[in-house]
Amino acid sequence: MPLHIPTPLIESRPLSLSAGRPVWLKLEALQPCGSFxxxxxxxxxxxxxxxxxxxxxxxxxxxxxxxxxxxxxxxxxxxxxxxxxxxxxxxxxxxxxxxxxxxxxxxxxxxxxxxxxxxxxxxxxxxxxxDDPLLWTGHASMIDEVAQAGCKPDAVVLSVGGGGLLRGVVEGLQRNGWQDVPVMAVETAGAASLHAAMAAGRTVELPGITSVATSLGAKRVAEQALACTRQHPVVSHLVSDREALDACERLLRDHRLLVEPACGAALALLEHPEAVAAFGNVLVIVCGGATATLEQIRAWREAC
CATH class of the missing domain: 3.40.50.1100 (Rossmann fold)
Structure with missing residues (x-):
């Protein structure tokens, strides 16, 4: 048996209503150590x-x-x-x-x-x-589970730090024959190494990380993460720290699940209906995070 567990795939009624389309959550925050x-x-x-x-x-x-x-x-x-x-x-x-x-x-x-x-x-x-192919192959298993559930999304929304999750999800989409499913890659504005790399056409090192979403805090995205944006449809999006923190609180209120701001970044994209307007079923990877407390999230929110 692998060390990870299969995680629930649920439709979020509150997020579906606000986004105007079905929103599905892959609850990776429920892994034994708290994240994907x-x-x-x-x-x-x-x-x-x-x-x-x-x-x-x-x-x-x-x-x-x-x-x-x-x-x-x-x-x-x-x-x-x-x-x-x-x-x-x-x-x-x-x-x-x-x-x-x-x-x-x-x-x-x-x-x-x-x-x-x-x-x-x-x-x-x-x-x-x-930044390791073994990691990407392991991360891809979450898409295998979505495929086994018979729920092909029209788009996948996820957060990007160093790019391991992005690379793994793209591997999972491609090995399940879902090359046509685009990925919405979300970063906070103060930790946007993929966004900078896609704009420059090469990986670049950020001068520093200024976001509270420290789990996204890789100053340079992995080379293979950038490479997969050339092999698969990937769209880069930025959200603010405040939006990510608000999304954490909303998930806690709607689904009784506490996640880090790094995970809140992906959820925050749903507050921008235009970003997902072209898609039917939207799958959000709720990547989780175990180190942030509710008190920290609220303190960061006050400081924003």
Missing amino acids: KLRGVGHACETHHARGALHFVSSSGGNAGLAVAYAGRKLGVPVTVVVPETTTERAKELLRLEDASVVVRGSSWQEANEHAQTLLGAGDAFIHPF
Whole structure:
């Protein structure tokens, strides 16, 4: 059995009414560690474990690190997660609950990632948070589940950080013969590395991340994420932090499910009816997120 679970696919009546079309939610927030990351990370960890890995090392102050820690505990493999100084105490607490060793290094994910590479020794496997074909293959399984439910969407809406979810969903769409289903790729304005890359025609490094949606905070999107925008219909959209936070509160009110602002970004696109006006059934990947509390979300909202 894989480490991830099949997640519910539900029609959201409140969102369908406001968007003027059926809106379906793939509830990846219900994965055991709180986000879709477990699909790809679990697949990668199981693969490396089968190859004899004795220790997993990751660099993530959020959901990818939590997924590695969960997978390692389930597989009986020790885990070290290197997190940047900006990582919340809540996130570090969750990592330790999964028995991971937590190392704090650097002011950004990039610096934490560089340090993580220096820790690798014989028998260790590095689990990248977003840029690895093993992850994409694992993430694609959520589209397999949608296909098995017999619900072909007319468009898929998802959030983009480093691009692992985007790359995995496109892989899933294509392997199910849904090459004609476009992806609405949503970022917050302060963490828009894919948007910048699509505009420039190449990956570019953002000067910094200014969004509260820190789980989207990759300053440079993965090369393969940009490449898949040339192989599949992908439309880039930007929303504000305030819109993402409002969408988090709305999902909590409508469906009793708390997610991070990074997930709220995708949900916020539905507040722009023109963005989905050309489509019938719209599928939103509710990617989740375990590190933000309701108090944090409301504090960020007050500050916007």
